[in-house]
Amino acid sequence: MKIVSIIVLPIVVLLIVLYGYIKKIDIYASFLNGAKEGMEIVVNIAPAILAMVFAVNIFLDSNVLNFILMPINKIMHFPSEILSLAFLRPISGTASLSIMTNIFKIYGPDSFYGRLSSVLQGCTDTTIYVIALYYGSIKVSKTRYTVFVGLMADLVGIVMAFILTNIFF
Amino acid sequence: MVSILWAFLIVIGIIYAFLNGNVSIINESILVNANKALELIISFLPTIVLWTGIMKIAEDAGLLTKFSNFLRPVLSKLFPSVPKDNKALGYISSNIAANMLGLGSAATPFGLKAMIELQKINDNKNRASQAMITFLVLNTAGVTIIPTLIIALRLGYGSKNPTEIIAPAVLSTMCSSIAAITIDYFIRRKK
Structure with a gap:
């Protein structure tokens, strides 16, 4: 089971990159597009995370x-x-x-x-x-x-x- | 609901600290928490950005569609209000698969994108749709087959058999998922 949790991530990355390459899509451009969307997601959720960390820690520290x-x-x-x-x-x-x-x-x-x-x-x-x-x-x-x-x-x-x-x- | 919880945590925490004369701890807590939040955001920013990038390759190459085709028979039963060719089903299945493998941080971007797609077909943008509720209760019931982080921590604290907890953890997580789907189903039918 230990080996499974170690190899699962590299295998997923390998399969996706290989599959994209074989399908002849512009994998690098796709990656950058997706990464840009990821940045937007993080910026959008940042205030919600700050709000939750703030409240949970007051509760725990009290x-x-x-x-x-x-x-x-x-x-x-x-x-x-x-x-x-x-x-x-x-x-x-x-x-x-x-x-x-x-x-x-x-x-x-x-x-x-x-x-x-x-x-x-x-x-x-x-x-x-x-x-x-x-x-x-x-x-x-x-x-x-x-x-x-x-x-x-x-x-x-x-x-x-x-x-x-x-x-x- | 989120507002109530948020207010509850803050108000109860501060009032209790006042009653106990512990206000100085809360004072410190308030000042330090913003930093903690920033650390947290910065700690998962690279993972999310990286995974949305990798995911986009899978999406553009048509892998996501293939994967959702595989899970479609089950999913379309669980999400009757989502059209069968909707992107949301692909994201939902990717999110659930990543969660199953214990890739929590990889699952989050799929989940957030699923919510964006579900919001597009939501009639009332301010109110959760039935599909969103089903997705979230299924997600939070935590279908984890490989709890990577727990195994790593057990190993770190000198466990002789760090993976021995997998079987009971998987069984209890399955019970909680079945409970989530069942309760959700009955509430849906009543309305």
């Missing part, structure tokens, strides 16, 4: 998360890191990733909590962030039931991560 999670911590005997990870995963990829590395540091990646945090991190994406980013880029403000469905699916993923980690290890 430590209010520990306060919110206190009642759950009392019922379930999980380390608060695991619960913060499950709670933050849909909101911020960078935040949950740094919590995961903290868990690796404290308990080790091969401990139960280390495995659980890996599965939790892998089972879902940063729902809130992606929704904000994608809708923000095309200026849609009425998102209707997107967040509800996204978070319900995350909840299923998180519950399954707990169950499957228990079954597998």
Whole structure:
């Protein structure tokens, strides 16, 4: 599996460049055209990213998360890191990733909590962030039931991560 | 919804810090965050620019159309409101394929272009269309087969078997994707 994740990127690039060359299109001009579009995309989403980083970091730095999670911590005997990870995963990829590395540091990646945090991190994406980013880029403000469905699916993923980690290890 | 979340994070964070006498941390946080955002933007700018460039070659050479042809039977069932020859289906399938392989940063430009195409056929430009919602919940349910970053981090922290988490992660991600499609389907049918 390790080799797959290493070779997949070079192979995709190779196939696309070769295919374009064989089809006799001007691959270099195509690349530059696409790259220019990419620049425009980044410029368009930059304000939305700045807005989200600003808000998420105020929330994290205030430590209010520990306060919110206190009642759950009392019922379930999980380390608060695991619960913060499950709670933050849909909101911020960078935040949950740094919590995961903290868990690796404290308990080790091969401990139960280390495995659980890996599965939790892998089972879902940063729902809130992606929704904000994608809708923000095309200026849609009425998102209707997107967040509800996204978070319900995350909840299923998180519950399954707990169950499957228990079954597998 | 985004406005509510954004306000919630900021207001709760600042008020809690005031109640705890931690305002100095927030003060620092506000000043430093703009820099963090810029770092983040600069860190993925090259990848996005590079991948939209590579993608454009694939698009111009007709690879994207081929790929979407392959995924079309499934996709047209999931996106009944998108015309079968629409570019959006190609971008959506590329986005989902890149996500599956754990190429998160490569997936984003495909996803953003899919949104632009979906917006073109959206009746109310201010309001999310059904196709956009289906795409986003499918995307955020995270169909990842190779969680590259997690495996790399596990390896870095001395795991004896860094890839052992793939099976449970893939199974839980599949459950969450199935849940996303199912819930979305029932809400759509009710409306």
